Amino acid sequence: MVALICGSAFGWSQPAVAEFKICNQSVGVYNVAVGAEMDQRFSTEGWWVMPPNSCIIPIKEDLDRLKLRYVYVYAQTVTGESVFQGNWPMCVDSKRFKVDKIEGESWNCWVRGLQTVKFLEVDTGQTKSWTLYVHPGKN
Numbered sequence: 001m002v003a004l005i006c007g008s009a010f011g012w013s014q015p016a017v018a019e020f021k022i023c024n025q026s027v028g029v030y031n032v033a034v035g036a037e038m039d040q041r042f043s044t045e046g047w048w049v050m051p052p053n054s055c056i057i058p059i060k061e062d063l064d065r066l067k068l069r070y071v072y073v074y075a076q077t078v079t080g081e082s083v084f085q086g087n088w089p090m091c092v093d094s095k096r097f098k099v100d101k102i103e104g105e106s107w108n109c110w111v112r113g114l115q116t117v118k119f120l121e122v123d124t125g126q127t128k129s130w131t132l133y134v135h136p137g138k139n
Contacts, residue, residue, distance in 0.1 A: 018062035018128040020071055022048075023055040025135035030083055033097075034058040035072035035090050035119050042101040044090045044119070046074070055131075062128045069126050072119035075134060083134065086118035 024030055033046025036059065048056040059071065074092065075083040091099045091109035099114060101107060109116040124130040 018065070019057050020059035020063060020068070020124070020129070021055050021057050021131045022050065022073065022075075023131060023133050024050045024052060025133055027052045027136075029078050030075045030134065031078065032056060032058070033074045033092050033117075033119075035074075035088070036068055036070070038066055038068070041103075043098055044072070044074075044092060044101075045098045046092055047096060050075070050134075063124050063130060064126055064128050069124055071122045071124060071130070073122055073132060074117050074119045076117075082117065084120055086120035088119045088121055089116050090119050091115065092117050 020034070022032055029052065030050045031047040032050050033044055035042070035044040045058070048058055050056050059066075059068070063069075063071075072086070072088055072090065074086060074090070077083065089107065090101075091107050091112065091114040093099070093114050097114075099112070107116065122130070122132055
């Protein structure tokens with residue numbers, strides 16, 4: 001299954017909220033993991049379950065204040081298939097996780113008993129909030 005992804009720095013007719021939100025505009029259920037550098041430490045965290053036609057908010061703070069221009073997202077189906085093509089290899093686990101990258105080293109996922117997957121880089125453009133929409137697409 002492939003999904004097209006687009007983002008928005010603002011929402012129509014909704015109050016301004018500082019957050020990073022991901023919305024599922026499909027009929028499938030996705031498990032989502034997010035990677036970001038916060039407090040001078042890069043980490044990945046998951047899983048958020050994202051039912052059809054719903055949104056999750058993995059980062060509930062002002063992205064600009066956190067200096068989070070880039071957020072990395074990985075989503076998979078309930079059968080473990082990647083939802084979209086990413087270019088940034090990072091670690092995930094099969095259960096709820098938070099993995100800190102060791103500064104100056106590669107991720108070494110396999111050595112740590114984790115799986116390497118490719119996250120999609122999302123450029124939020126230094127805004128306070130961002131919404132990423134995941135919807136069905138085609139090759």
